[in-house]
Amino acid sequence: MFDLPVETAKQRKSYRHFRKYLINEGFIQEQYSVYSKLVQNSAAADAVSAKIRKNKPPEGVVQLFCITEKQYAKMEFIVGESKNDIVATTERFIVL
Numbered sequence: 001m002f003d004l005p006v007e008t009a010k011q012r013k014s015y016r017h018f019r020k021y022l023i024n025e026g027f028i029q030e031q032y033s034v035y036s037k038l039v040q041n042s043a044a045a046d047a048v049s050a051k052i053r054k055n056k057p058p059e060g061v062v063q064l065f066c067i068t069e070k071q072y073a074k075m076e077f078i079v080g081e082s083k084n085d086i087v088a089t090t091e092r093f094i095v096l
Helices: 009-024 042-054 068-072
Strands: 028-031 033-037
Touching: none
Parallel strands: none
Antiparallel strands: 028 033
């Protein structure tokens, strides 16, 4: 999750760069500034976390947390509908 300032041209550029970085790294947008990525194990999660630290924007707030697939599957939609993305199914394709 992130909350980045977008008041100046430089801040907007930083926001766009970080958002494109997340998308290029395989993150899926859950909400406006909430992105998720499915990884194999905690070692892979640590590697993703380290890469985000290296590519963090100079200003704003970026927060990371890990949940299991089982916890993710228990997400309750109070309003709106769930998307039928690959993350919400048991079908997976993993490139090693």
